[in-house]
Amino acid sequence: MGLISIGINHTTAQVAVREKLAFSPEQIQVALQSLSAQTRSGEAVIVSTCNRTELYTHAAQKQHLVDWLHQYHGLEPNALTSCLYVHEDEAAVRHLMRVSCGLDSKILGEPQILGQLKQAFSLAKHAKTISSTLDRLFQQTFSVAKQIRTQTAIGAMSVSVAYTAVDLAKHIFGALDQTRVLLIGAGETIELVAKHLQEHQVQHITIANRTLARAEDLALRFSADAVTLAQIPDVLPDADIVLSSTASTLPILGKGLVEKTLKKRRHKPMFLVDLAVPRDIEAEVTEINEAFLYTVDDLQDLVKTHKDARETAALQAESMVHTHAHSFMDWLRAQETLDHVLTFRQQADLVKDHLLTKSLHKLAQGETPEQVLTEFAHKLTNRLIHAPTKALTKASERGDAVELERLRQILDINLKKDT
Numbered sequence: 001m002g003l004i005s006i007g008i009n010h011t012t013a014q015v016a017v018r019e020k021l022a023f024s025p026e027q028i029q030v031a032l033q034s035l036s037a038q039t040r041s042g043e044a045v046i047v048s049t050c051n052r053t054e055l056y057t058h059a060a061q062k063q064h065l066v067d068w069l070h071q072y073h074g075l076e077p078n079a080l081t082s083c084l085y086v087h088e089d090e091a092a093v094r095h096l097m098r099v100s101c102g103l104d105s106k107i108l109g110e111p112q113i114l115g116q117l118k119q120a121f122s123l124a125k126h127a128k129t130i131s132s133t134l135d136r137l138f139q140q141t142f143s144v145a146k147q148i149r150t151q152t153a154i155g156a157m158s159v160s161v162a163y164t165a166v167d168l169a170k171h172i173f174g175a176l177d178q179t180r181v182l183l184i185g186a187g188e189t190i191e192l193v194a195k196h197l198q199e200h201q202v203q204h205i206t207i208a209n210r211t212l213a214r215a216e217d218l219a220l221r222f223s224a225d226a227v228t229l230a231q232i233p234d235v236l237p238d239a240d241i242v243l244s245s246t247a248s249t250l251p252i253l254g255k256g257l258v259e260k261t262l263k264k265r266r267h268k269p270m271f272l273v274d275l276a277v278p279r280d281i282e283a284e285v286t287e288i289n290e291a292f293l294y295t296v297d298d299l300q301d302l303v304k305t306h307k308d309a310r311e312t313a314a315l316q317a318e319s320m321v322h323t324h325a326h327s328f329m330d331w332l333r334a335q336e337t338l339d340h341v342l343t344f345r346q347q348a349d350l351v352k353d354h355l356l357t358k359s360l361h362k363l364a365q366g367e368t369p370e371q372v373l374t375e376f377a378h379k380l381t382n383r384l385i386h387a388p389t390k391a392l393t394k395a396s397e398r399g400d401a402v403e404l405e406r407l408r409q410i411l412d413i414n415l416k417k418d419t
Contacts, residue, residue, distance in 0.1 A: 007054030157306035184244035
């Protein structure tokens with residue numbers, strides 16, 4: 001059918017290789033034009049993210065695409081042999097649909113990839129490297145991804161500790177935009193938590209860290225305030241949510257400090273999440289009625305439950321992808337059949353028009369209508385049956401009874417003799 005997808009992703013190539021094959025936003029337009037020139041249809045889409053680089057084309061030669069990818073990025077021939085995958089026709093359709101709903105992602109079911117695919121499609125439309133086949137493929141893929149997310153739980157529950165912590169806070173407080181959050185620590189986990197909080201439109205974030213400079217650096221990126229660990233007692237009463245992840249060997253928040261803080265808050269409840277090992281928050285804090293403390297173990301249990309649910313949903317999604325990929329190929333085969341029929345009719349019309357023009361010319365020259373019509377009918381019949389007759393003759397010479405029967409049915413040849 002001519003659909004081909006080639007590429008690399010996080011499972012086949014290390015980041016050092018993925019960096020070499022990445023396409024910057026400034027490169028995409030020119031790259032798409034160059035890639036589309038490798039196809040007979042002019043159709044091409046380039047997907048380039050931190051975890052994958054993939055080319056989607058129609059009516060192209062597989063080796064031409066592989067060579068183009070090497071040449072465009074200045075790589076030695078066969079440099080990508082060990083990490084490059086190639087999908088053709090229905091396998092290419094299935095792959096794209098799996099990618100769109102997060103079945104091929106580093107985190108199963110992650111939603112960001114769908115937006116990245118839509119952006120890649122939009123850039124290809126702008127570069128005019130999209131026509132009927134890839135347009136239909138990507139539009140149907142987007143529809144399938146939406147259907148899978150609506151009808152399965154593949155993206156319904158968080159599968160990272162940082163996101164689960166924020167998601168749990170959202171379930172307790174509802175909207176988070178009016179809450180005040182204190183983050184203790186300035187490492188990778190706290191940075192990820194801050195990112196998720198920002199996605200939930202949290203306006204008031206304070207970051208406390210042993211090193212103030214590091215806290216200030218992180219705070220600048222998230223429009224937050226920065227304080228030292230020594231200043232925690234001053235800012236804690238304003239915090240509705242506290243998330244802590246440091247490398248401290250001793251607790252940073254004790255039961256006594258939390259009790260004093262809650263009195264200052266007039267016993268307004270506080271949600272605390274301790275993501276550190278060893279713990280940053282004393283376990284005895286759970287004894288306080290207005291303090292709701294969750295540890296990393298609590299969140300890990302939730303994450304495991306969510307992962308199990310996503311894996312179950314993934315089985316449903318795989319089945320849906322298989323069905324829709326098969327449906328798309330049925331459509332594509334129907335389109336190609338229509339193309340063949342149209343081409344066949346156009347060829348017949350060309351023969352007819354050519355002979356008709358010659359016949360009209362002969363009539364104008366004075367030849368009799370009966371003579372001209374007889375010659376026209378004879379020549380038209382011979383031209384139209386030439387190819388079928390040739391096929392029948394070859395099948396007969398080979399003694400191919402199966403092919404002869406197939407041609408007989410196609411050409412509607414009735415071998416019965418009148419009696």
